[in-house]
Amino acid sequence: MSTSNLDAVFNPRSIAIVGVSTKASAEQFGGGAYLQSMINCGFKGPLYPVNPKGGEVMGLKVYPNVRDIPGPVDYVISAIPASGTLQLTKDCVAKGVKAMHFFTSGFSELGKGEGIALEREILALARDHGMRIVGPNCMGVYCPKSGVSFLADVTSESGAVGAICQSGGNAIYLVREAARRGVRFSKVISYGNASDVNATDLMDYMADDPETGIIMAYIEGVRDGPRFMKALERAARRKPVIVLKVGITESGARAAASHTGSLAGADRVWDGVLEQVNAVRVATIEEWIDMAVTFSFFPKPVGRRVALLGLGGGATVLASDEATKEGLVIPGFPEDLRRRATEVVGAEAGTIIDNPMDLSAEAWRVGYYPILKLFAEYKGIDLSIVHLSVGLIARPPAMHAEIWNKLLDDIVRAEKDFGKPIVVVIQMVTLAEHYAWMLEAREKCYRAGIATYNSIRHASRSGNRLLRYYEKRDARGRSGS
Amino acid sequence: MSTSNLDAVFNPRSIAIVGVSTKASAEQFGGGAYLQSMINCGFKGPLYPVNPKGGEVMGLKVYPNVRDIPGPVDYVISAIPASGTLQLTKDCVAKGVKAMHFFTSGFSELGKGEGIALEREILALARDHGMRIVGPNCMGVYCPKSGVSFLADVTSESGAVGAICQSGGNAIYLVREAARRGVRFSKVISYGNASDVNATDLMDYMADDPETGIIMAYIEGVRDGPRFMKALERAARRKPVIVLKVGITESGARAAASHTGSLAGADRVWDGVLEQVNAVRVATIEEWIDMAVTFSFFPKPVGRRVALLGLGGGATVLASDEATKEGLVIPGFPEDLRRRATEVVGAEAGTIIDNPMDLSAEAWRVGYYPILKLFAEYKGIDLSIVHLSVGLIARPPAMHAEIWNKLLDDIVRAEKDFGKPIVVVIQMVTLAEHYAWMLEAREKCYRAGIATYNSIRHASRSGNRLLRYYEKRDARGRSGS
Numbered sequence: 001m002s003t004s005n006l007d008a009v010f011n012p013r014s015i016a017i018v019g020v021s022t023k024a025s026a027e028q029f030g031g032g033a034y035l036q037s038m039i040n041c042g043f044k045g046p047l048y049p050v051n052p053k054g055g056e057v058m059g060l061k062v063y064p065n066v067r068d069i070p071g072p073v074d075y076v077i078s079a080i081p082a083s084g085t086l087q088l089t090k091d092c093v094a095k096g097v098k099a100m101h102f103f104t105s106g107f108s109e110l111g112k113g114e115g116i117a118l119e120r121e122i123l124a125l126a127r128d129h130g131m132r133i134v135g136p137n138c139m140g141v142y143c144p145k146s147g148v149s150f151l152a153d154v155t156s157e158s159g160a161v162g163a164i165c166q167s168g169g170n171a172i173y174l175v176r177e178a179a180r181r182g183v184r185f186s187k188v189i190s191y192g193n194a195s196d197v198n199a200t201d202l203m204d205y206m207a208d209d210p211e212t213g214i215i216m217a218y219i220e221g222v223r224d225g226p227r228f229m230k231a232l233e234r235a236a237r238r239k240p241v242i243v244l245k246v247g248i249t250e251s252g253a254r255a256a257a258s259h260t261g262s263l264a265g266a267d268r269v270w271d272g273v274l275e276q277v278n279a280v281r282v283a284t285i286e287e288w289i290d291m292a293v294t295f296s297f298f299p300k301p302v303g304r305r306v307a308l309l310g311l312g313g314g315a316t317v318l319a320s321d322e323a324t325k326e327g328l329v330i331p332g333f334p335e336d337l338r339r340r341a342t343e344v345v346g347a348e349a350g351t352i353i354d355n356p357m358d359l360s361a362e363a364w365r366v367g368y369y370p371i372l373k374l375f376a377e378y379k380g381i382d383l384s385i386v387h388l389s390v391g392l393i394a395r396p397p398a399m400h401a402e403i404w405n406k407l408l409d410d411i412v413r414a415e416k417d418f419g420k421p422i423v424v425v426i427q428m429v430t431l432a433e434h435y436a437w438m439l440e441a442r443e444k445c446y447r448a449g450i451a452t453y454n455s456i457r458h459a460s461r462s463g464n465r466l467l468r469y470y471e472k473r474d475a476r477g478r479s480g481s
Numbered sequence: 482m483s484t485s486n487l488d489a490v491f492n493p494r495s496i497a498i499v500g501v502s503t504k505a506s507a508e509q510f511g512g513g514a515y516l517q518s519m520i521n522c523g524f525k526g527p528l529y530p531v532n533p534k535g536g537e538v539m540g541l542k543v544y545p546n547v548r549d550i551p552g553p554v555d556y557v558i559s560a561i562p563a564s565g566t567l568q569l570t571k572d573c574v575a576k577g578v579k580a581m582h583f584f585t586s587g588f589s590e591l592g593k594g595e596g597i598a599l600e601r602e603i604l605a606l607a608r609d610h611g612m613r614i615v616g617p618n619c620m621g622v623y624c625p626k627s628g629v630s631f632l633a634d635v636t637s638e639s640g641a642v643g644a645i646c647q648s649g650g651n652a653i654y655l656v657r658e659a660a661r662r663g664v665r666f667s668k669v670i671s672y673g674n675a676s677d678v679n680a681t682d683l684m685d686y687m688a689d690d691p692e693t694g695i696i697m698a699y700i701e702g703v704r705d706g707p708r709f710m711k712a713l714e715r716a717a718r719r720k721p722v723i724v725l726k727v728g729i730t731e732s733g734a735r736a737a738a739s740h741t742g743s744l745a746g747a748d749r750v751w752d753g754v755l756e757q758v759n760a761v762r763v764a765t766i767e768e769w770i771d772m773a774v775t776f777s778f779f780p781k782p783v784g785r786r787v788a789l790l791g792l793g794g795g796a797t798v799l800a801s802d803e804a805t806k807e808g809l810v811i812p813g814f815p816e817d818l819r820r821r822a823t824e825v826v827g828a829e830a831g832t833i834i835d836n837p838m839d840l841s842a843e844a845w846r847v848g849y850y851p852i853l854k855l856f857a858e859y860k861g862i863d864l865s866i867v868h869l870s871v872g873l874i875a876r877p878p879a880m881h882a883e884i885w886n887k888l889l890d891d892i893v894r895a896e897k898d899f900g901k902p903i904v905v906v907i908q909m910v911t912l913a914e915h916y917a918w919m920l921e922a923r924e925k926c927y928r929a930g931i932a933t934y935n936s937i938r939h940a941s942r943s944g945n946r947l948l949r950y951y952e953k954r955d956a957r958g959r960s961g962s
Contacts, residue, residue, distance in 0.1 A: 029875065033875055081830075082830060104830075105830045105831040105842065106829065106830030106831070110829050110830070137831070139875065150875065151875055165795075166795070167793070167794055167795020167796075167798070168794075168795070168875075169792070169793030169794065169795050169796050169841070169870065169873035169874075170793070170795035170796065170799070170873060171795075172872070172873045172874070172875055173796075173870070173872045173873040173909045173911065176872050176911040176912070177872060177909070177911045180911060218795065220795075220798055246795070246798045246799055246802055247798055247802065248802050249801060249802045249805035249806065250805070251789075251801040251802075251804075251805050251811035251812075251813070251836070251837060252798050252799075252801035252802035252805065254801070254813060254835065254837075255794075255797050255798040255800075255801045255833060255835075255837045255839075256798045258794075258833040258834075258835055258839075259794035259795065259797065259798055259833060259839065260794065284799075284803070284938070285799060285909075311650070312648070312650030312651070313648055313649075313650065313736075313739075313740035313741065314646075314647070314648020314649070314650045314651035314652075314699070314701075314727070314740070315648075315650055315651065315654075316736050316740065317648070317701055317727045317728055317733050317736040317737045317740055318651075318727055318733075318765075318766060319736075320730060320732040320733035320735070320736045321727055321728065321729050321730045321732075321733035322765070323732075324730035324731070324732050324733065325730060330732035332732070332735060348587065348591050349562075349563060349585075349586045349587030349591070350586040350587070350618070352736060352739040352740060354735065354736075354739055355732070356732060356735075356736045358736075358739075358740065360650070361586065389650065389654070391653070391654045391657050391658060392650035392651060392653045392654040393650075393653070394510065394514055394620065394631065394632055394649075394653055428654045428658070428766075430654070430657040430658045430661060431657070432913065432916055432917040432920060435913055435916040435917075436913040436916075439913060457765070
């Protein structure tokens with residue numbers, strides 16, 4: 001089967017959602033939430049809520065059974081208890097449905113005979129009729145271009161990142177958090193127990209998909225290791241692949257088995273394979289999202305020499321330590337550049353005029369633009385990292401937004417005018433007002449093509465990983481391997 | 482000198498602030514901000530704003546010179562440019578002031594003859610008259626019990642944590658962020674260039690201070706290494722000492738020299754000394770705050786065996802990996818406990834009934850209380866870590882607070898009723914509404930004596946460090962060293 005009929009999963013022309021409560025607005029979980037999500041995401045084709053009681057919900061007629069739906073149905077979402085899923089599958093086969101997604105759980109992941117047998121029976125029925133199965137026990141698909149979504153509060157803007165994410169909760173978090181840092185997705189799929197559609201199929205599909213330029217994979221385990229590795233190698237030759245492999249400890253592997261029935265596999269085997277195919281391995285979900293941000297916004301970098309600019313002497317010392325520990329280089333500035341920067345700033349007290357640079361006492365007056373101009377002209381650095389350490393300013397919180405917005409405008413203007421890469425770190429957020437401002441600031445940055453991170457450590461680690469990715473790729477290109 | 486007259490720094494009976502703008506409400510930085518901070522923090526003694534122009538500000542008479550102030554003045558804050566500080570020091574000596582704090586910068590940290598000479602001259606004058614100097618180039622003191630503060634938006638509640646923090650910005654961030662996780666301070670001091678009052682004096686003072694039970698130190702460098710190490714060893718024998726040593730890389734050391742004129746010292750020397758005296762060394766400012774939370778809330782722990790409880794299968798797999806990597810143990814539950822937990826939950830689909838435990842599909846109905854009761858009764862675990870992974874729930878954001886509050890109430894009630902330690906991790910925050918809820922949730926937890934962390938990694942690392950601290954201390958106790 002592999003990738004056949006996966007188009008019906010990502011680009012269905014019509015969708016039936018089975019198990020929509022008729023009081024769906026109050027009980028927006030399960031079927032009702034899917035219906036709301038498709039509406040919010042702008043699904044263009046017909047949407048058919050299904051419930052034996054019939055009636056109407058969100059302005060749509062409710063059908064008692066998928067077989068009662070008048071037109072053709074490409075894709076069916078099951079949000080009913082497991083006990084009704086075999087009959088539903090039979091109804092879908094009879095209706096000529098192309099793919100089913102089971103949000104429903106209670107199958108092989110429970111590790112018991114009954115659930116395992118039911119999952120197998122449904123799969124056999126589907127295979128006999130060429131119907132694909134997503135799941136069971138998963139969130140399914142977010143594909144903004146086609147208007148399919150598992151979440152009501154997401155953007156309907158499309159982008160280049162394709163995400164294969166076994167876990168539904170982590171897929172939701174990924175979409176929410178990455179979107180707020182400017183990542184836009186071609187398609188995201190949570191595939192749970194992977195009874196049919198699995199990591200290998202999806203890796204093959206994403207590798208071929210012209211709308212996907214960057215592949216993210218969260219993997220608890222794979223069943224057919226050699227086949228998956230082949231798909232991974234093929235994908236990684238074409239596109240950056242960022243892998244978060246979990247279940248790497250004994251208790252984590254036990255949890256993965258209970259969660260999606262996965263066999264986690266030895267961690268060092270994964271390490272070796274990912275290194276060999278030049279997939280970028282990350283250790284945490286934050287780093288996973290960081291790399292999606294990094295590949296989405298960064299051009300191919302030219303080097304590790306960074307100018308650090310920010311406010312706060314202590315924050316500046318910490319920033320230097322962290323960037324250096326993560327493999328970047330913070331070269332001291334030559335005397336001539338220090339002299340010119342001092343002229344621009346016009347004062348020395350309460351500042352550090354070197355690399356790293358701290359403009360604490362003077363930034364409000366001088367702004368960042370003229371400094372970033374000097375950085376852009378100086379050939380000794382490849383990149384600037386500007387840190388906005390929001391929580392360490394003594395001024396009353398209400399005054400912060402005004403100050404930070406001025407500095408942010410300077411950064412956006414400098415990136416546009418000078419073309420030398422700038423990365424923004426927004427850190428030390430401690431108040432709800434600051435958090436709201438941070439979300440605005442992130443959006444202002446990504447709309448200007450600027451990547452944002454939550455810490456110097458995360459920004460530096462991501463930058464270093466990006467460099468390593470290209471260094472390894474180029475070395476392979478040269479050696480012809 | 483050492484600790485003599487440091488009481489006048491932390492518990493002055495009267496304060497003059499020199500360099501308060503007469504339009505202070507609009508220009509709340511420098512002197513005006515200090516005045517506002519003392520008022521907000523409830524300073525009981527007289528406050529004397531000083532400005533040659535005289536007038537009135539925030540309802541207080543402004544004096545042209547400290548010598549014009551009618552009553553005695555214990556403590557003077559200089560918020561004027563460096564050029565006027567020598568004359569101010571002379572005036573303070575004439576007035577019989579006990580301690581001066583220089584918010585003013587532009588001294589030895591610039592690395593130039595003039596600033597170095599001025600700093601020395603002021604110090605010599607102060608020493609001749611037994612007056613102490615805090616700084617220059619720093620934020621000074623936050624001592625809620627006496628109503629002294631460098632920040633207007635802080636709590637006036639006191640606590641057991643004393644913090645020695647060379648950097649002012651980091652001191653501000655520390656106070657803001659740690660306070661929101663329930664840490665309360667005996668005193669916090671940012672001491673900048675340390676021309677007089679230095680890390681050694683402060684370590685000695687904090688070691689003796691009956692109001693300080695836990696010592697935090699952020700250090701860029703110390704001048705007299707052997708004397709500091711002796712003070713550190715003495716303090717660490719009496720109280721937990723948590724050290725964030727920065728300037729550990731070449732560029733970080735360069736920044737530390739420009740920031741506070743510090744010589745950072747070789748990192749591996751620090752490592753050895755801190756290990757030897759059983760001070761807890763941390764690597765980041767987040768971990769530093771984590772340990773203040775940990776020592777503030779945790780009783781002496783009995784072991785590393787943790788029960789993990791949360792929502793989200795993927796989040797649960799990640800949590801197991803991270804807790805295990807950080808040195809904790811997540812033992813699988815015996816069959817009997819799993820059976821009883823299954824009875825309590827009443828369903829298996831969409832859950833993981835083991836350790837780690839995931840109640841995704843059922844938590845809303847079952848709550849956490851009956852599960853935490855089982856954990857409390859089970860002798861095989863020492864501690865529960867409950868994770869509220871806010872951003873991965875598919876329900877609309879507006880419904881979240883209600884759901885989370887119910888679970889949080891269960892946690893607080895269980896901790897109270899059963900007495901077995903519970904730690905709360907609030908993570909995956911992606912929306913401003915969630916952030917505001919997180920702040921409320923943290924407060925609800927710390928008011929009930931429960932520690933909160935931002936990730937499983939941070940919670941586990943902190944717990945492991947706490948255990949190591951007590952293990953080493955007990956081993957020394959036994960060997961009599």
